[in-house]
Every structure is written in C-alpha cells, then in structure tokens.
Amino acid sequence: EVQLVQSGAKLKKPGESLKISCKGSGYRFTSYWIGWVRQMPGKGLEWMGIIYPTDSYIRYSPSFQGQVTISADKSSTAYLQWSSLKASDTAMYYCARFLGDIAAFDIWGQGTMVTVSS
Amino acid sequence: QSALTQPASVSGSPGQSITISCTGTSSDVGGYNSVSWYQQHPGKAPKLMIYEVSNRPSEVSNRFSASKSGNTASLTISGLQAEDEAYYYCSSYTSTSIYVIFGGGTKLTVL
Numbered sequence: 001e002v003q004l005v006q007s008g009a010k011l012k013k014p015g016e017s018l019k020i021s022c023k024g025s026g027y028r029f030t031s032y033w034i035g036w037v038r039q040m041p042g043k044g045l046e047w048m049g050i051i052y053p054t055d056s057y058i059r060y061s062p063s064f065q066g067q068v069t070i071s072a073d074k075s076s077t078a079y080l081q082w083s084s085l086k087a088s089d090t091a092m093y094y095c096a097r098f099l100g101d102i103a104a105f106d107i108w109g110q111g112t113m114v115t116v117s118s
Numbered sequence: 119q120s121a122l123t124q125p126a127s128v129s130g131s132p133g134q135s136i137t138i139s140c141t142g143t144s145s146d147v148g149g150y151n152s153v154s155w156y157q158q159h160p161g162k163a164p165k166l167m168i169y170e171v172s173n174r175p176s177e178v179s180n181r182f183s184a185s186k187s188g189n190t191a192s193l194t195i196s197g198l199q200a201e202d203e204a205y206y207y208c209s210s211y212t213s214t215s216i217y218v219i220f221g222g223g224t225k226l227t228v229l
Contacts, residue, residue: 044121
C-alpha cells in the first residue's frame, strides 16, 4: 500500500525550533516529489513547497521561502523544519506526494498538528 | 494572486446535481491543463478527486466529473449523497513564482 505517515502532534512555545517528518512506503520514494501543505485553523489549503528526494532539489512558495526548511533523506523521509516558531505557525501540516507533470497531489499523509502557544 | 476563486458554499438535496466553479487567470487555470480537485471531510486529509482538468483516479466515483472553459474550471457532482458533504478545493499549476495555487475552498452541504 502506498502511504505517507507523518509524525505526531506538537505543542511548542514561540521561539522554539521544530522538525516534523513524513515517511513514505509502498513506492520508490526517490522517484516522486514530496510537497508540504499548510492548513490554518478553519482555513483553506496553502502550498508551501516541494522537494525531489533524489537530488534534494527544492522549490518554495514565495510565501514560505525563508520561513521554513524542507529536506529529505535516504530513509524515505521528508522533513519540514522551523528554526524559531511563531504563534501564527499554528496549523495542520500535510505532506503529500506531488506529481510534477500534472501538478497534483495524489497521496496525502494524515497531517501533523503544530500548536505554538506560550 | 492569492488564491483561485471558489464560492464559499453550495448545497443540494440527495439525488440532485451541483456544480462548483473555480476561477483563475490565463497564468493558471486558463493557460494549463493542470487543474485538480480535492475533497476534504472535517478532520481528515484531502483526497484527490480529479486531475488534469477532467481525469478521475480509478477509486473515485463516476458521479464526479469536471471540465474547464477559459479561466474557469468546474466540478460537478451528480446523484448527491450524504457522504459527499465536505469541503472541495481546486488547484492549478501557475506560471507565476507561486508554482501551485489552491482555491479558497467550497463547503458542500447535502440538505
């Protein structure tokens, strides 16, 4: 079964760092882009960026460039990282397999809820 | 451009058909056939329902269909069922630096 499994929910304080993960299985992880999508409470979907695990080529949405870091490693895992969280980073974060030639996300992780509160 | 334009809500009775629109520009919806539609039930991850304007993944019911005319894409759900009640999002490739853009989402209520 093709699936993406994300790390669990996190409660952090402003200024703290965080790295959440997304592990793929059931397919050749390095042959597909992985993307990250933010959904703030009660709001819509926002495309954050994508990474091609084979060469770690990354494309960020201008809205998220410099705000987060996307990475991946040889354990079929992609990551989304913050160096200094803000309250406005509170959201559900989804990873999803991205089909670059058709610009569609076909397989989604279950989501990781990140809450930033003092 | 912040997002593709979708109606905030639509509704229909069981058995009826509804259509959700998704309006963009010639830099996204109108210029490319990379329009997708996603269904999201509350508390769940989105699910791909349509890709490349009108193609359905094999596991998606044929009650879901989609098309595009000019800068507007449309998703039609026929034979509405209670389980169709959800949020629906369109997305498109965009030639701007954003690369992929989502619509604001439409809440479908089955009356």
